[in-house]
Amino acid sequence: MSALVEFALRMGDNTLVLGHRVSEWCGHAPVLEEDIAxxxxxxxxxxxxxxxxxxxxxxxxxxxxxxxxxxxRDVWDFRNLLLVERPNGDFGQTLMRQFLFDxxxxxxxxxxxxxxxxxxxxxxxxxAEREAAYHLERSTDLIIRLGDGTDESHRRMQDALAxxxxxxxxxxxxxAVDRELADAGVAPDPAAMKxxxxxxxxxxxxxxxxxxxxxxxxxxxxxxGQHTEHLGHILAAxxxxxxxxxxxxx
Amino acid sequence: xxxxxPLWEVFIRGQxxxxxxHVGSLHAPDAEMAIRHARDVYxxxxxxxxxxxxxxxxxxxxxxSEKGPMFDPSKSKIYRHPTFYxxxxxxxxx
Numbered sequence: 095m096s097a098l099v100e101f102a103l104r105m106g107d108n109t110l111v112l113g114h115r116v117s118e119w120c121g122h123a124p125v126l127e128e129d130i131a132x133x134x135x136x137x138x139x140x141x142x143x144x145x146x147x148x149x150x151x152x153x154x155x156x157x158x159x160x161x162x163x164x165x166x167r168d169v170w171d172f173r174n175l176l177l178v179e180r181p182n183g184d185f186g187q188t189l190m191r192q193f194l195f196d197x198x199x200x201x202x203x204x205x206x207x208x209x210x211x212x213x214x215x216x217x218x219x220x221x222a223e224r225e226a227a228y229h230l231e232r233s234t235d236l237i238i239r240l241g242d243g244t245d246e247s248h249r250r251m252q253d254a255l256a257x258x259x260x261x262x263x264x265x266x267x268x269x270a271v272d273r274e275l276a277d278a279g280v281a282p283d284p285a286a287m288k289x290x291x292x293x294x295x296x297x298x299x300x301x302x303x304x305x306x307x308x309x310x311x312x313x314x315x316x317x318x319g320q321h322t323e324h325l326g327h328i329l330a331a332x333x334x335x336x337x338x339x340x341x342x343x344x
Numbered sequence: 345x346x347x348x349x350p351l352w353e354v355f356i357r358g359q360x361x362x363x364x365x366h367v368g369s370l371h372a373p374d375a376e377m378a379i380r381h382a383r384d385v386y387x388x389x390x391x392x393x394x395x396x397x398x399x400x401x402x403x404x405x406x407x408x409s410e411k412g413p414m415f416d417p418s419k420s421k422i423y424r425h426p427t428f429y430x431x432x433x434x435x436x437x438x
């Protein structure tokens with residue numbers, strides 16, 4: 095598989111799995127306004143998925159559509175970060191996961207839109223960047239409000255940070271695919287995104303009165319298809335209908 | 345202290361040049377969040393270029409039971425509509 099296909103799958107699987115996770119809140123969020131805001135975020139992410147997986151399918155050249163890739167692959171074919179398949183937990187855990195992802199996702203899309211030498215990658219990134227900018231603005235605001243909020247919200251946000259922290263390092267890991275794309279000027283070296291992420295996350299957490307966990311362990315494997323037990327459950331819900339009724343239309 | 349967020353009235357301006365119009369209400373802890381919520385709740389289909397939010401309790405409304413004395417007197421005063429002027433042809437469509 096070409097490095098570019100692999101890259102498009104990684105980007106698209108991140109937004110697909112996170113989009114599905116966020117959509118699980120639909121009808122369950124603490125207040126109606128947040129429910130709609132979360133559904134909007136989920137829809138943005140699913141929309142971005144269509145572009146990335148559409149690109150992956152085209153470049154792969156086997157006639158697979160974005161839907162085929164979303165619904166007809168199994169766990170080991172998925173290339174998303176482990177972070178995005180983490181369970182929703184409470185509202186704080188969901189928001190913290192979103193913030194930690196957004197703080198990587200938005201700068202990544204900005205880099206791609208400004209620098210990528212691959213035209214379609216840059217095009218997709220330009221469309222997605224505007225949405226990701228709003229996601230980051232929203233999650234940053236809520237992290238600060240809840241971190242620097244009541245005793246209970248502060249405790250929950252600090253717990254959420256500890257819960258996700260060891261899953262953030264995977265965003266900056268590089269393998270042969272990343273090195274090939276960085277050399278070709280298609281995508282950034284993942285490690286180069288880390289100083290900016292550290293600075294942004296550090297500033298926001300400080301304002302939120304949250305302590306950066308002193309834990310440098312890195313859970314990884316998602317980008318190579320080695321996933322936590324959670325992804326299979328997500329796929330079971332997400333893929334049931336098109337698998338049970340392959341010709342279903344609406 | 346109430347555990348409910350206060351209510352806000354939302355006004356959206358659809359296009360440049362048109363007035364803000366009342367589109368509905370929502371709950372939010374403060375004005376900044378009210379704007380954010382309004383963006384998510386009321387501008388999903390490209391409805392707006394500008395949002396105003398106003399705390400609902402800051403709106404003073406006329407009293408429905410006083411509708412008669414408030415509005416009836418103007419009903420019989422058709423001469424207040426500027427429909428009795430002859431408009432010169434040169435003015436064209438107004």
